[in-house]
Each structure stands twice: as C-alpha cells, then as structure tokens.
Amino acid sequence: MQDALQFTPQIAPSSIANVLWLVPAVPMVAAGIIALLKQPRRRLASSLAIGSLGFSLLVALTAFAHVLAGWMSGHAVRETVNRTWVQVGSTNVELGWVLDPLSAVMLVMVTFVGLLIFIYSTGYMAHDENFTRFFCFLSLFAGAMLGVVIANSLLLLFMCWELVGLTSYLLIGFWYQKPSAAAAAKKAFLTTRIGDIFFLLGIVWLFAQTNTLLFYNNGAGSMEPLALGGLLAAPAALGLSAATAIALLIFAGAAGKSGQLPLHVWLPDAMEGPTPVSALIHAATMVAAGVYLIARVYPLMEAGRSATMIGTSSTTALTVVTWVGASTAVFAALIAVAQNDIKRILAYSTLSQLGYMMAGLGLGGVAVGMFHLITHAFFKALLFMGAGSVIHGCHEEQDIRKMGGLRKEMPVTFLTYAAGMLALAGFVPFAGFWSKDAILDAAVWWHPSKGPFYLLVFGALLTAFYMTRQVSYVFFGKWRGHGHAHESARVMTTPLTILAFFTATLGFLGTPAWPWFRNFLGDHPAPFELAGFSEPGILALMLTSTGVAVVGLLLGWWLYGNKSPKADERDVLEKAMPPIWRALRDRLYVDEFYGATVIAFYAWWAKVADWLDRRVWGGIVSFVTSFFGLWATFNRFLDTYWVDGTFDKGCEELSVGGGLVARVQSGRVQTYLRLLAVGVVVLAVILIWSSAR
Amino acid sequence: MTIVFWILAVMTVSGGLAAVLLKNTVHCALAVTGAFAGLALLFLQLDAQFAGFAQILVYIGAVAILVVFAILLTRGSETPESGVFSRTWLVGLCIAAGVFAVMAWAILNSASALPHESATPDVSVMQIGNALMGRYVLPLEIVALLLTAAMIGAVIVAMHEKGDVK
Amino acid sequence: MTPLAGYLLVAALVFAIGLAGALTRRNAILVLIGIELMLNAANLNLIAFWRYGPHPEALTGMMFAVFSIAVAAAEAAVGLGLVISIYRHARTTDLDEMNRMKG
Numbered sequence: 001m002q003d004a005l006q007f008t009p010q011i012a013p014s015s016i017a018n019v020l021w022l023v024p025a026v027p028m029v030a031a032g033i034i035a036l037l038k039q040p041r042r043r044l045a046s047s048l049a050i051g052s053l054g055f056s057l058l059v060a061l062t063a064f065a066h067v068l069a070g071w072m073s074g075h076a077v078r079e080t081v082n083r084t085w086v087q088v089g090s091t092n093v094e095l096g097w098v099l100d101p102l103s104a105v106m107l108v109m110v111t112f113v114g115l116l117i118f119i120y121s122t123g124y125m126a127h128d129e130n131f132t133r134f135f136c137f138l139s140l141f142a143g144a145m146l147g148v149v150i151a152n153s154l155l156l157l158f159m160c161w162e163l164v165g166l167t168s169y170l171l172i173g174f175w176y177q178k179p180s181a182a183a184a185a186k187k188a189f190l191t192t193r194i195g196d197i198f199f200l201l202g203i204v205w206l207f208a209q210t211n212t213l214l215f216y217n218n219g220a221g222s223m224e225p226l227a228l229g230g231l232l233a234a235p236a237a238l239g240l241s242a243a244t245a246i247a248l249l250i251f252a253g254a255a256g257k258s259g260q261l262p263l264h265v266w267l268p269d270a271m272e273g274p275t276p277v278s279a280l281i282h283a284a285t286m287v288a289a290g291v292y293l294i295a296r297v298y299p300l301m302e303a304g305r306s307a308t309m310i311g312t313s314s315t316t317a318l319t320v321v322t323w324v325g326a327s328t329a330v331f332a333a334l335i336a337v338a339q340n341d342i343k344r345i346l347a348y349s350t351l352s353q354l355g356y357m358m359a360g361l362g363l364g365g366v367a368v369g370m371f372h373l374i375t376h377a378f379f380k381a382l383l384f385m386g387a388g389s390v391i392h393g394c395h396e397e398q399d400i401r402k403m404g405g406l407r408k409e410m411p412v413t414f415l416t417y418a419a420g421m422l423a424l425a426g427f428v429p430f431a432g433f434w435s436k437d438a439i440l441d442a443a444v445w446w447h448p449s450k451g452p453f454y455l456l457v458f459g460a461l462l463t464a465f466y467m468t469r470q471v472s473y474v475f476f477g478k479w480r481g482h483g484h485a486h487e488s489a490r491v492m493t494t495p496l497t498i499l500a501f502f503t504a505t506l507g508f509l510g511t512p513a514w515p516w517f518r519n520f521l522g523d524h525p526a527p528f529e530l531a532g533f534s535e536p537g538i539l540a541l542m543l544t545s546t547g548v549a550v551v552g553l554l555l556g557w558w559l560y561g562n563k564s565p566k567a568d569e570r571d572v573l574e575k576a577m578p579p580i581w582r583a584l585r586d587r588l589y590v591d592e593f594y595g596a597t598v599i600a601f602y603a604w605w606a607k608v609a610d611w612l613d614r615r616v617w618g619g620i621v622s623f624v625t626s627f628f629g630l631w632a633t634f635n636r637f638l639d640t641y642w643v644d645g646t647f648d649k650g651c652e653e654l655s656v657g658g659g660l661v662a663r664v665q666s667g668r669v670q671t672y673l674r675l676l677a678v679g680v681v682v683l684a685v686i687l688i689w690s691s692a693r
Numbered sequence: 694m695t696i697v698f699w700i701l702a703v704m705t706v707s708g709g710l711a712a713v714l715l716k717n718t719v720h721c722a723l724a725v726t727g728a729f730a731g732l733a734l735l736f737l738q739l740d741a742q743f744a745g746f747a748q749i750l751v752y753i754g755a756v757a758i759l760v761v762f763a764i765l766l767t768r769g770s771e772t773p774e775s776g777v778f779s780r781t782w783l784v785g786l787c788i789a790a791g792v793f794a795v796m797a798w799a800i801l802n803s804a805s806a807l808p809h810e811s812a813t814p815d816v817s818v819m820q821i822g823n824a825l826m827g828r829y830v831l832p833l834e835i836v837a838l839l840l841t842a843a844m845i846g847a848v849i850v851a852m853h854e855k856g857d858v859k
Numbered sequence: 860m861t862p863l864a865g866y867l868l869v870a871a872l873v874f875a876i877g878l879a880g881a882l883t884r885r886n887a888i889l890v891l892i893g894i895e896l897m898l899n900a901a902n903l904n905l906i907a908f909w910r911y912g913p914h915p916e917a918l919t920g921m922m923f924a925v926f927s928i929a930v931a932a933a934e935a936a937v938g939l940g941l942v943i944s945i946y947r948h949a950r951t952t953d954l955d956e957m958n959r960m961k962g
Contacts, residue, residue, distance in 0.1 A: 698865060702865070706873060712889075712892055712893075713877075713889075725896065728896060732902070732903055736906050739909075751931075756895060760888060763888050766943055779883055782883040785879060788878070789882055793875030797868060797871055800868055814910065814915035816915070829922055840932065847936040847937045847940035851940035
C-alpha cells in the first residue's frame with residue numbers, strides 16, 4: 001500500500017469552499033418560497049424545487065472537481081470555513097463547513113439521486129392535491145440533508161440532523177388522513193429521538209472534554225490528534241476511555257437514524273409515506289446519514305489505533321459497530337423473506353444493507369462502508385422508484401401476491417428493476433457486487449473474529465433469495481390483480497433508466513484492480529493494475545460471493561419462479577415450516593416485544609406514580625393539613641379572631657393544595673408554571689449554597 | 694439613591710401590585726399601563742433614552758391597547774362570582790415570595806461587589822442606529838421576521854374558523 | 860446600598876409581583892399581564908447592568924433590552940390571540956376551568 005498523502009496545512013479556503021454553504025441553503029430557501037405558494041401553483045413549486053436542487057448539484061460537482069483536481073495533483077484537499085456563532089465569556093461555539101473527499105462524494109450523490117427523485121415525484125404525485133406542500137417538504141429535506149453532509153461542526157450537524165428528522169416525520173405522515181401513516185410518522189419520530197438523546201449526550205460530553213465541536217480546525221478540532229489524545233487519556237466508567245464512551249453514544253444516534261438493531265422498528269412502518277419519499281429518505285439519503293456520521297467521526301471511532309492497522313486490530317467502538325451492523329444485516333434479511341408488501345420487502349432489505357454499511361465501516365474503514373453507501377443509494381433508489389412505478393401501474397396495489405406477469409406490461413420498469421435487483425443481490429458486474437465484495441473482503445481479513453464474515457455471507461444468500469422471490473411474484477407468472485396494469489409515464493421511467501445505468505456501471509470505481517474510490521477517500525493515488533485481481537484470496541472471495549448469490553437466486557427461482565399462487569394461498573415456505581414462517585412474517589415480534597416491555601413499563605410506572613401521588617404524597621399532605629388543623633383549633637382558644645381569619649383559611653388552602661400535589665399532572669397551566677418557579681428557586685438555592693461553602 | 698428613583702420605584706411597584714390585585718379587569722389593564730410607564734421612566738433615568746421610548750411606544754402604545762381589546766373581546770371585564778383568584782392562590786403567592794426572597798438575597802449579598810457609580814454614558818441615537826444597522830443587523834432582521842411571523846400567527850390563531858367567514 | 864442594587868431590587872420585586880399575578884389570577888389575560896411584568900423586570904435588569912457595567916459604550920445590554928421588548932410584543936400578540944381563540948372555543952378565560960391539557 002502506498003503512503004498516504006499528507007493533508008497540506010490550510011492557507012485559505014478556495015473560493016468553492018467559501019460558497020459551499022449555498023448547497024444546502026438554496027434548497028432551503030426554495031422550500032421557504034414554496035411554502036408561501038398556493039396549492040394550485042404546481043408547476044412553479046416543482047420547478048423551484050428541481051431548479052434549486054439542480055443548482056446544488058452544479059455547485060456540488062464543482063466542489064467535487066476541485067477536490068479531484070487536488071487529489072490528482074498529489075495533495076489531499078481538506079478545506080474548512082469556520083465562523084464563531086455564539087461567544088459566551090471565553091467559550092466560543094463555532095459552526096462551519098468542510099470540503100474534503102468524503103463530503104464531496106456524498107454531496108454529489110445526494111444532489112444527483114435527489115434530483116432524479118424530485119423529477120420522478122412530479123409524475124408520481126401528479127394527482128395529489130397537496131402537490132406544492134410535498135415539494136416544500138422535499139426541498140426542506142434536501143437542504144437539511146446537505147447541511148448534515150457539509151457540516152464541520154457536530155453542533156451544526158446535529159441541527160441539520162434534527163431538521164432531517166422533522167422533515168422525515170412530515171413526509172412519512174404526508175397522507176396524514178390515513179391513521180396508519182400518522183402513527184408511522186409518530187413512531188419514526190419517537191424511535192429516532194431515543195437515539196438522538198444519546199447522540200446529544202455524546203455531543204455535550206465531547207464539548208466538555210475538548211471545548212470544541214468542530215471536526216477540523218487546523219489542529220484544534222475535535223477529530224484531530226491533539227483532542228483525540230486527550231479523550232483517550234480521560235477515563236470514563238467501566239474501564240472505557242472517554243473517547244470510546246463518546247463514540248458509542250454517537251453511534252447510538254447513528255443507529256437510530258440508520259435503523260440498526262434494536263432501533264430499527266420505525267423504518268418498515270415509514271413505508272406508509274409516498275413512494276418517492278421512501279426512495280429519497282428511507283433508502284438513499286436520510287438513513288445513510290447515520291452511516292455518514294460514523295464515517296465523519298471515524299477518527300474518534302478508531303482512536304487508539306493507527307490507520308495502517310485496519311483489519312488487524314479493532315477498537316471497542318468499532319467492534320460494537322461491526323457486530324451491530326452484521327446482526328442487523330442478517331436479522332432484517334430474514335424478515336424480508338416473509339413479507340408480502342412490495343415496499344416492506346425493500347424496507348427490510350434497506351435495513352439489511354445499512355447493516356452491511358455499518359459492518360463495512362467497522363471492518364474496513366471509511367472507504368469500504370461509504371462505497372457501499374453510494375452504490376446502495378443508486379440501486380435502492382432505483383428499486384424503490386421501480387416499486388412506485390409498479391404500484392402506480394397496478395392501481396395502488398402493494399401486495400406482491402396480487403401482481404404477476406408485469407414484465408410484458410411494464411418492460412422498462414422490469415428491465416431497470418432487474419438491474420437494481422441484480423445489484424442488490426450482488427451479481428457481477430453490477431455496482432452492488434463490488435461494494436459488497438469489498439465489505440466481505442474486509443471481513444475475511446478481520447482478525448478479532450470471523451463471525452461477521454459468516455453472518456454477512458449468510459445475509460448475501462438471503463438477499464439474493466428474497467429479491468428473486470419478489471421479482472418472480474411481481475414480474476413473472478400470471479397476472480393476478482384487478483384491472484389492467486400499465487407502464488408509467490416517461491417522467492417516471494427516465495430517472496429509472498438513468499439510475500439503472502449507474503447501477504450497472506458505478507461499481508467499476510471500486511474494483512480490486514482499480515480501487516479508485518478507496519484511494520480517493522483514503523487519499524492514496526490510484527493506479528490501474530490488473531494484478532489487483534491476483535492478490536491472494538481476492539478471486540476466491542469473488543467466486544464465493546458470486547456462488548452465494550447464484551445459489552440464492554436458484555433457490556428462489558426453484559421455489560417461486562413462474563408459479564402463480566393465488567393471493568390467499570399459503571406461501572411455499574409456510575407450508576414447509578409454518579412456525580418459523582409466521583415468526584418471520586410477524587417481524588420476529590420485535591414490535592410486540594417493545595409493546596410488552598418498554599411501553600408496558602411506562603404504563604406500569606405511570607400506575608406507580610399515580611399510586612404514590614394518591615397514597616404517599618397525598619397522605620403526607622393530609623397529615624400536614626390535619627396537623628395545622630389541630631394547631632389551629634388549639635390556637636382558637638388563645639385568639640379566636642386572629643386564628644379564624646388566617647389559619648383556617650390557610651388550612652383550607654393547604655388541603656386544596658394537597659389535592660393539587662396529589663395530581664401534579666392537572667392540566668392546569670398555572671400548576672406547571674408554579675412547578676417551574678419552584679424549580680428555579682431550588683436551583684438558585686443549591687447554586688448559592690454550593691458556592692457559599 | 695435619588696428622590697426621583699424612589700418616586701418611580703413606588704409608582705412602578707404600586708402599579709404592578711394594583712394590576713395583580715384589582716378585581717375589575719379593565720382597572721388591572723390601566724394599572725399595568727402605569728407600571729409600564731414607571732418602568733419607561735426608570736429606563737430614561739438610567740440614560741437609556743432609546744429603550745425608554747421604545748418601551749413607551751411598544752408597551753403603552755401597543756401592548757396595553759391589545760390587552761384592553763382582548764378584555765373587551767372576551768367579556769373579561771365582568772367580575773366572575775367565583776372570585777378573581779384561583780383556588781390555590783396561597784400556594785402561588787408562597788412560590789412568588791420564595792422567588793423574590795432568593796433574588797433579593799442574591800442581590801443584597803452581592804451588593805458590595807456591585808459598582809457604585811460610573812460615568813454617564815454618552816449614547817446618541819446615531820450610535821444606536823449605526824449599531825442596529827451594523828453589528829446587530831442580523832438580529833434586527835431576525836426580530837423583524839419574528840414579528841411578521843407573530844403577527845400572521847396571531848391573526849390566524851384569532852381568526853374565525855373557515856366555515857364562519859364564508 | 861448602591862444605585863445598581865436599588866434597581867435590581869425593584870426589578871426583583873416587579874418580577875415577583877408579575878409571577879404572583881401569573882400564578883394566582885384566574886383570568887388568562889391577567890396571567891399574560893403578569894408575564895409581561897416579569898419580562899419588563901428582566902429588561903430593567905438588562906438596562907441597569909448596562910448602565911453600571913464596565914462597557915456602557917458597547918451598547919450590548921441596551922440592545923438586548925430593545926430586542927427583548929420587540930420579542931415581548933410578538934409574545935403579547937400571539938398570547939392574546941390564543942386567549943381569544945380559546946375563549947371562542949370554550950366561552951371562558953378562566954384558567955381553573957381549562958384543564959384538558961393532561962394525559
């Protein structure tokens with residue numbers, strides 16, 4: 001392996017880095033303008049959205065060309081622009097953006113795939129009455145996502161991250177009249193929020209330790225050796241260093257967004273949103289934000305080992321990432337086998353592929369995981385948009401058992417879908433093959449354990465199997481639906497064709513013979529040498545993964561090919577092994593498990609709190625009340641007039657107040673305000689007291 | 694401590710007290726206007742002419758009028774039979790007293806650390822204008838945006854339901 | 860007592876009066892009035908600290924107060940709009956009767 005290029009110290013950011021903020025800003029502004037448009041202004045809304053994202057794509061391509069030029073001339077580009085946002089005393093909170101190979105690649109991918117999906121949406125949503133609102137949300141989403149990509153500060157990243165979460169909520173619940181869509185939106189929001197709490201804790205901790213949230217700042221950023229050294233030395237609990245603990249907290253946030261176990265439950269439900277949303281958010285971009293985040297904070301994840309030791313040693317954080325990723329990959333693939341909703345199958349396959357990306361990050365470094373992210377974005381967007389085209393053509397039918405034989409009615413959709421399916425299953429020479437192969441390659445050489453390798457190979461087998469099942473249900477056999485299926489409009493099939501082209505060719509950026517992508521992200525030069533194929537084990541591994549994919553495909557074809565089961569007929573596998581099938585069909589009961597544990601716990605806790613309120617606190621209060629009452633009676637002998645005037649009244653108030661304490665959650669705003677004030681007093685007293693001593 | 698300060702302090706505090714204690718809601722609104730005026734005069738006495746006049750314009754000119762309108766629109770001027778104070782007024786009073794005690798304690802305990810006197814700052818409106826258009830231009834724009842949004846929001850919130858208008 | 864402490868005490872008193880009003884009155888409009896008083900007390904603090912602070916020529920405190928006044932105006936407009944909207948819905952501005960905001 002060649003020596004890494006040095007990041008030359010930054011003198012001044014280039015002009016393209018200075019205007020990089022335009023990439024997220026323009027779609028956001030467009031979203032603002034569209035928000036003010038009236039519903040009938042459909043053309044204007046969609047052209048604004050598409051135009052703004054097209055502009056972003058141009059800027060992103062320019063930035064990419066700039067980075068590429070720097071890389072070709074032999075020095076790695078990492079340009080940052082940082083601005084002070086808030087200054088409190090001597091503490092500066094800085095925000096900024098960064099242009100380096102990682103963000104450049106991601107920018108081009110998001111803007112390009114996003115643009116195609118925007119165009120596709122004009123066709124898909126053509127008859128929706130809330131067309132302009134849809135494009136407003138889409139633009140806002142694109143802006144927020146691009147903000148995540150260029151952020152050079154964990155705080156800016158977090159802000160955009162939350163914006164992404166908000167728009168995801170809005171778009172999943174876009175058809176909010178459907179109760180299932182509204183519930184899915186809520187579920188997605190709350191589940192990702194769980195991860196975000198840990199993420200926020202990680203951010204605060206990182207700030208407390210390093211006093212900066214910038215990633216790169218000419219040696220003073222939190223992802224640079226100086227800060228990382230300090231983090232490694234600082235102990236946390238359980239024998240972990242602060243670096244590891246923070247890395248794990250950030251990973252929890254990424255797991256929420258990227259649907260890793262055990263926070264994956266929201267993603268399949270999110271398919272209630274319109275199909276372009278599923279393609280854009282829940283396949284290509286947003287769910288990839290978690291993976292991107294891990295890639296961004298990779299120096300933190302691998303703190304304590306040098307980059308040359310990839311494969312031979314691992315850090316605690318990376319080991320966790322690897323195992324979670326690999327388990328998710330197999331877990332979701334298993335469930336996907338037994339689903340019948342065309343979008344749900346794709347949703348579980350997305351989960352599974354996100355697991356591959358995480359595992360790739362953990363096993364082989366940034367380039368391996370990111371390569372799969374990029375190729376996956378293309379072929380999964382293709383698959384989702386193809387699925388949308390199928391759904392459209394079948395009159396909003398989503399059950400694959402009620403389709404069939406569509407390859408004649410929808411030839412373009414079929415051919416492009418087949419390309420996406422072959423890429424997902426990992427067939428030579430489609431993009432998915434090369435990126436998955438890179439992950440498997442890293443897994444083979446991973447010293448700590450061979451477990452992830454076997455898991456990932458098994459996942460690949462399942463992937464080929466369930467995709468074959470889906471394609472034979474949808475495109476082969478006899479038509480089992482109602483009415484006539486029809487091919488979709490050009491505005492929908494053209495993006496499909498473009499994506500299919502990239503799905504077929506993109507993989508050549510990362511073959512063993514020409515590992516351009518890896519070296520670009522890893523800042524090595526990339527010569528072309530066919531000898532790459534003859535490195536030990538590479539060919540054998542490629543043959544293995546091809547063999548696995550072929551086995552999966554044949555198995556699927558043998559079980560499902562060209563048969564036309566009726567909609568109510570039991571699945572072939574269900575006949576063979578009913579209990580396992582049922583468990584898989586019911587998504588391995590994870591939702592039910594959460595219902596029985598987490599949610600039940602909350603219900604139980606609420607009951608306990610209620611009991612405590614009624615018995616214990618209420619008891620104390622009535623004790624105090626009766627005490628005052630007794631005292632009042634005693635006093636009445638001494639001074640009837642005075643006591644009557646004050647204490648009786650006071651006792652009455654106290655007992656009413658007691659009733660209030662018993663039900664603090666009274667729904668009265670004043671009670672809440674009151675508690676707030678009490679909290680302020682208590683905090684002030686504690687502060688004054690602790691500083692006085 | 695000048696006499697003027699004491700007069701203004703008494704005016705402000707008694708205005709506030711009246712606003713909180715009086716039974717008739719319209720009287721309360723008038724009393725709070727008095728308190729706002731007292732505060733504006735205090736601002737003037739502190740050589741913050743601009744803030745003082747802004748206070749007069751915004752609070753006495755706009756907020757007080759808004760309050761009166763809201764009272765008239767909601768028939769809030771009628772004194773309810775059940776009393777003007779909530780059933781648990783004593784708890785609220787205790788908490789407010791606690792907050793005051795904590796703050797007064799903090800102020801009095803740090804009184805020796807506070808500066809005694811400083812030179813009267815010479816602040817012209819021109820300087821303020823330059824500051825608003827220069828260093829503070831972004832906050833100014835954001836506040837403008839906020840005000841616009843609040844205005845639209847208030848109109849929408851208080852507007853009749855769609856069915857009523859058409 | 861220094862002049863600054865005097866202003867601060869007045870501000871604290873007005874704040875406490877406003878808080879007491881917000882906590883004890885039944886009429887939602889009067890609760891809003893109480894909140895306005897609290898905001899004004901905070902403004903008095905800002906101005907007083909600006910006047911007696913080390914760098915009055917920097918204008919920071921007074922600018923803060925001016926912006927705070929503007930924000931308070933927005934808050935009053937929205938708050939009163941809400942009160943009117945609630946009144947139209949529930950035919951009352953009595954907070955003791957509004958207790959539907961519970962789980």
